[in-house]
Amino acid sequence: MHPLRKPLLLKHFLLLAVIFAFTPATFSQSKAKVKISAPAKGLNPVIENKITALLAKMTIDEKVGQLNQYSSDKVVTGPITNSGNKLQDVKDGKIGSLLNVRGVDYTRQWQDAAMQSRLKIPLLFGLDVIHGYRTTFPIPLAEAASWDLDAIQLSARIAAEEASASGIHWTFAPMVDLARDPRWGRVMEGAGEDPFLGSAIARARVIGFQGKGLGNTDAVMACVKHFAAYGAAIGGRDYNSVDMSLRNLWEFYLPPFKAAAEAGAATFMNSFNDLNGTPASASKYLQTDILKSKWGFKGFVVSDWGSIREMVAHGYAKDTYEAADQAIHAGNDMDMEGRAYNNNLAKLVKDGKVSMAIVDEAVRRVLRKKYELGLFDDPYKFSNAEREKQTLNKQSFIDAERDVARKSIVLLKNQNQLLPLDKNKTVALIGPLVKSEADMKGFWSVDWEGKDHSVTLFEGMEAAGAKVNYAKGCDVSDTSRAGFAEAVKTAMKADVVVMAVGETAIMSGEAKSRSDITLPGVQEELIKAIQATGKPVVVLIMAGRPLVFNWTADHVPAIVYTWWLGNEAGNAIADVLYGKYNPSGKLPMTFPQSVGQVPIYYNYLNTGRPSKDDAFSKYSSGYLDITKRPKYAFGYGLSYTKFEYSDLKLSKNDIRKAEEITVSFTIKNTGKYAGEEVAQLYLQDAVSQPVRPVKELKGFKKLMLQPGESKTVSFVIDKDKLSFYNNDLQWITQPGKFNVFIGSASDDIRLQKSFNLLD
Numbered sequence: 089m090h091p092l093r094k095p096l097l098l099k100h101f102l103l104l105a106v107i108f109a110f111t112p113a114t115f116s117q118s119k120a121k122v123k124i125s126a127p128a129k130g131l132n133p134v135i136e137n138k139i140t141a142l143l144a145k146m147t148i149d150e151k152v153g154q155l156n157q158y159s160s161d162k163v164v165t166g167p168i169t170n171s172g173n174k175l176q177d178v179k180d181g182k183i184g185s186l187l188n189v190r191g192v193d194y195t196r197q198w199q200d201a202a203m204q205s206r207l208k209i210p211l212l213f214g215l216d217v218i219h220g221y222r223t224t225f226p227i228p229l230a231e232a233a234s235w236d237l238d239a240i241q242l243s244a245r246i247a248a249e250e251a252s253a254s255g256i257h258w259t260f261a262p263m264v265d266l267a268r269d270p271r272w273g274r275v276m277e278g279a280g281e282d283p284f285l286g287s288a289i290a291r292a293r294v295i296g297f298q299g300k301g302l303g304n305t306d307a308v309m310a311c312v313k314h315f316a317a318y319g320a321a322i323g324g325r326d327y328n329s330v331d332m333s334l335r336n337l338w339e340f341y342l343p344p345f346k347a348a349a350e351a352g353a354a355t356f357m358n359s360f361n362d363l364n365g366t367p368a369s370a371s372k373y374l375q376t377d378i379l380k381s382k383w384g385f386k387g388f389v390v391s392d393w394g395s396i397r398e399m400v401a402h403g404y405a406k407d408t409y410e411a412a413d414q415a416i417h418a419g420n421d422m423d424m425e426g427r428a429y430n431n432n433l434a435k436l437v438k439d440g441k442v443s444m445a446i447v448d449e450a451v452r453r454v455l456r457k458k459y460e461l462g463l464f465d466d467p468y469k470f471s472n473a474e475r476e477k478q479t480l481n482k483q484s485f486i487d488a489e490r491d492v493a494r495k496s497i498v499l500l501k502n503q504n505q506l507l508p509l510d511k512n513k514t515v516a517l518i519g520p521l522v523k524s525e526a527d528m529k530g531f532w533s534v535d536w537e538g539k540d541h542s543v544t545l546f547e548g549m550e551a552a553g554a555k556v557n558y559a560k561g562c563d564v565s566d567t568s569r570a571g572f573a574e575a576v577k578t579a580m581k582a583d584v585v586v587m588a589v590g591e592t593a594i595m596s597g598e599a600k601s602r603s604d605i606t607l608p609g610v611q612e613e614l615i616k617a618i619q620a621t622g623k624p625v626v627v628l629i630m631a632g633r634p635l636v637f638n639w640t641a642d643h644v645p646a647i648v649y650t651w652w653l654g655n656e657a658g659n660a661i662a663d664v665l666y667g668k669y670n671p672s673g674k675l676p677m678t679f680p681q682s683v684g685q686v687p688i689y690y691n692y693l694n695t696g697r698p699s700k701d702d703a704f705s706k707y708s709s710g711y712l713d714i715t716k717r718p719k720y721a722f723g724y725g726l727s728y729t730k731f732e733y734s735d736l737k738l739s740k741n742d743i744r745k746a747e748e749i750t751v752s753f754t755i756k757n758t759g760k761y762a763g764e765e766v767a768q769l770y771l772q773d774a775v776s777q778p779v780r781p782v783k784e785l786k787g788f789k790k791l792m793l794q795p796g797e798s799k800t801v802s803f804v805i806d807k808d809k810l811s812f813y814n815n816d817l818q819w820i821t822q823p824g825k826f827n828v829f830i831g832s833a834s835d836d837i838r839l840q841k842s843f844n845l846l847d
């Protein structure tokens with residue numbers, strides 16, 4: 089480009105921006121005269137101008153069309169209401185977006201139809217790309233166990249590169265719902281129970297999906313969901329009501345959403361639940377007051393599948409006419425598979441219940457993203473067959489898949505250093521999941537026809553050179569012990585037994601709540617039978633949620649929690665079992681001893697009668713039949729090596745509000761393997777009104793140490809880390825004593841000091 093061209097273009101652009109900013113545009117509609125205000129801060133005036141011009145040409149039906157999203161019939165992820173002739177609807181401009189579509193050829197057909205519509209407004213194609221597209225990564229909860237933000241961002245990046253090469257513009261991820269109840273099947277899709285870890289992961293995922301920003305061919309729009317508090321469904325029952333104080337909402341449940349919005353997430357999805365009596369789709373408080381106003385979100389909000397229509401079943405709206413009225417006024421821009429907008433919105437405008445300005449604002453938000461993606465310049469931008477062929481399942485992606493998978497594995501127990509295994513020993517592989525392929529992928533994986541690239545445990549162990557025998561023993565949900573005898577025989581022939589038990593992929597996920605979260609069927613009986621042989625036993629638990637397996641935890645010498653690791657599961661597990669990779673995962677969710685302890689989480693408030701963690705004490709806040717301890721605490725996870733923490737220093741003993749304090753300490757690898765440790769910083773505001781949790785995660789660092797190596801770790805504590813919401817929802821700090829805990833897990837605090845925050 090000529091050196092003079094650049095400043096000239098910039099000047100033109102600025103001039104335009106200024107003119108536009110001070111010239112409120114007006115245009116006439118047949119029914120209403122609408123005044124468009126100047127574009128808000130952070131918006132591109134050129135795009136806003138184009139939208140204004142386009143809106144002026146649109147009929148009310150075309151506008152409603154942009155707010156209407158249908159699912160294709162190919163993949164269905166919820167109850168379809170009425171299939172109709174969708175292709176014709178697209179040609180008639182009655183659909184703005186399709187979900188559950190993928191593939192260059194298929195999306196191209198739909199876009200062709202959109203190009204036959206009067207205004208040729210391109211369609212948006214969305215899909216639940218939750219943990220990978222062609223390359224299948226671990227389920228999100230497993231990835232969260234890696235506490236490795238680079239790995240998590242990379243997994244989202246690869247998912248976006250593949251999805252965007254396959255015609256997709258938009259993924260319905262990340263799910264950032266905080267969850268304290270493992271009965272809820274959707275815990276598999278989130279990052280666990282902690283707002284600090286959850287916020288960091290939300291950011292990493294949004295950045296991963298959106299890459300260098302919308303408009304790049306390899307960026308897909310993120311959709312942050314489910315706004316809000318969906319994870320707090322009463323009783324862990326999916327879609328159930330949520331009743332919580334606003335302070336609880338702001339303090340625990342909203343931070344990951346805020347972090348995702350700040351990271352530039354293009355879209356948000358609301359949720360199925362009601363929050364304190366108002367269905368989220370009808371919540372002006374959430375969608376307009378918090379998201380669009382307070383947080384300045386410029387993207388659009390899509391409903392969850394049919395959630396506008398479902399306000400009728402909630403008993404919140406008399407019919408879908410009323411539901412659509414409530415949703416659009418609350419700030420719900422697009423209607424996913426609900427047909428509430430396309431059946432009612434035009435009439436609502438005609439009846440004078442909804443102003444054209446409100447409809448225009450929602451349409452503007454949707455069109456803005458279509459412009460930002462570059463679809464108006466080239467509707468087929470993401471539909472390049474050659475790119476699709478080149479991109480899907482590249483070797484470098486498969487390598488990343490294996491690496492992220494092994495980073496997600498959590499070592500729960502390793503008595504007498506049974507692991508890593510000696511390659512010369514013969515291994516009996518026993519259990520219903522040893523040869524399972526489909527289950528390795530976990531819920532919310534994208535289906536591919538034919539034999540997929542995916543490595544079972546059996547294949548992974550064989551590829552690692554293990555000498556293996558196999559017996560299934562039972563199915564996951566079996567009630568029969570018929571296969572036990574053969575399994576015992578197989579175990580007897582081997583030096584060591586590796587068992588693969590857990591859940592099938594469809595036992596966790598949407599609408600997959602379970603009241604009993606023990607190992608299903610007779611799997612724990614099978615473990616007992618094998619343990620009785622006297623052979624050393626390693627149990628691998630493959631599941632989409634924290635399970636309860638007390639007998640196994642108390643009797644079996646080695647336990648590895650593998651979750652659902654994706655296509656490279658078998659290789660990743662073999663890497664860990666043979667010590668090619670030293671496990672470094674830490675639990676992102678508390679594991680209860682009993683479902684009766686649920687909800688259970690580490691950052692609880694003390695009571696006036698706190699019980700000891702590990703004892704029954706009279707007149708204290710515990711249970712008669714069980715201690716209040718979890719089985720495995722938040723942040724827990726072992727390594728093949730040992731880490732020693734020492735030398736905690738605080739840069740000051742007292743600080744003033746505007747000051748920072750630096751916490752530093754040393755970690756030494758005192759074992760014989762190189763390994764990674766996740767050092768965790770927890771804070772406690774010792775005396776406060778309202779009361780504060782017993783500890784809160786406020787920092788973590790994952791670091792690699794060679795045997796004998798020491799490293800100094802430091803964290804900076806600033807005002808933000810000491811602040812909290814009071815009952816008036818003000819973000820405040822209170823002077824007084826703060827405890828600093830440094831640990832290897834929330835219940836394994838190695839170092840502790842305090843400082844005072846001065847007035």
Ligand code: BGC
Nearest residue numbers: 165166216260313392393598
């Ligand atoms: C789920 C969403 C999902 C949508 C589309 C809904 O049932 O709650 O998380 O994105 O379906 O598949």
